[in-house]
Amino acid sequence: MWLFSLLQHYGPPRPALNIAPLRTKLEAKDHSGMALWVARSLKLDMRLRIGYVNSGGKKHVPAWITLPPPWALYGTPAFSEWIAILHIQRNFLAEASFEAIVFALAHEMSHLVLTSTKHPLHDKEELVDLAAMFFGYAPTFVKGAVYEPMNQSGSTRYDFSQGAYMVRTVVHQIGYLQKEEYEFAARFITRLAGPPR
Numbered sequence: 001m002w003l004f005s006l007l008q009h010y011g012p013p014r015p016a017l018n019i020a021p022l023r024t025k026l027e028a029k030d031h032s033g034m035a036l037w038v039a040r041s042l043k044l045d046m047r048l049r050i051g052y053v054n055s056g057g058k059k060h061v062p063a064w065i066t067l068p069p070p071w072a073l074y075g076t077p078a079f080s081e082w083i084a085i086l087h088i089q090r091n092f093l094a095e096a097s098f099e100a101i102v103f104a105l106a107h108e109m110s111h112l113v114l115t116s117t118k119h120p121l122h123d124k125e126e127l128v129d130l131a132a133m134f135f136g137y138a139p140t141f142v143k144g145a146v147y148e149p150m151n152q153s154g155s156t157r158y159d160f161s162q163g164a165y166m167v168r169t170v171v172h173q174i175g176y177l178q179k180e181e182y183e184f185a186a187r188f189i190t191r192l193a194g195p196p197r
Contacts, residue, residue, distance in 0.1 A: 002127045003188060006134045009119050013189045016196035017041055017136035019102055026098055035086055038105040042113055042135055046072070047083040052090050062092035062174060063104040065111050074116035084112055099144030100174055106132040106140065107175070125176040130185055138186040139196075145182050146173050 006013070025033040032050050039048055058064055064087050072082040086108055093101060110132040114122035121127045133141045149172060175182070 002121065002124070002130050003134070003185065005119075005121060005127070006131055007192075009117070010134065013134040013138075013193040014136040015193045016139050016190070018196065019137075019140060022102055023098055026101065031088065031093055031101075034101070035088075035105050035109075038102070038109050039112075042106075042109050044109060044112055045080050046112070046116075047081065049083060049085045051085055051087045052093075053087050054090055057087060057089060061089075062096065062100075063088040063108050065108045067112070067115055071115055073118070074113070079116060082116075095149035096172075096174075097144065097147040099140050100147040100172075101144075102137065102140045103132075103144030103174060106135070106137040110135060129175050129177055129182075133182070133185055133189055138189045138193075141175065141182050142179075142186045145175050145177075145179050148172075 022034050022037055025031075025037065031052075035048060035050055039046075066085040066087065068083065068085075072078040086105075088104065092104070096104075107128055110128050111122070113119075113135065114128060114131055119127075119131075129141065173179070177185070
């Protein structure tokens with residue numbers, strides 16, 4: 001139902017984007033550049049501020065966007081002067097996989113698209129995830145929904161069924177859908193959008 005809502009509002013989905021330039025920016029620790037690249041890929045010509053969160057903020061949320069009222073409509077002169085603030089947790093940037101970081105940025109920027117185009121379901125987080133996939137980030141969402149934090153050592157415990165010590169690692173999931181739902185949506189979107197650009 002939500003995918004059909006996106007089809008009605010925006011037309012056919014975009015083919016998967018080539019996000020290789022984002023990896024170069026991440027290697028240079030240019031997180032602001034990554035956010036701007038994602039914003040431009042969604043044709044967001046508005047002003048964007050980035051706030052790095054050292055502690056506090058929203059619990060269990062790697063990033064969030066602040067949209068100051070009044071909301072500007074996409075494509076209007078007021079939109080290019082509109083300032084949104086992207087807040088992103090520093091510890092998330094330090095430990096998340098490349099795909100998870102792009103996932104978070106594309107999700108937050110999709111909030112801006114949905115809000116500024118007055119999509120009737122702009123406040124539904126699940127739809128925001130699907131919208132980012134619809135706008136060219138489908139493969140990234142499949143890869144980034146679940147990640148193991150980088151630089152984790154894991155904990156060792158004895159597994160009696162295996163008769164050996166096993167290392168347990170922590171796995172994080174971001175987003176508002178299950179991994180299988182991301183996979184289904186990606187197949188559906190890819191079939192409609194065609195090959196990657």
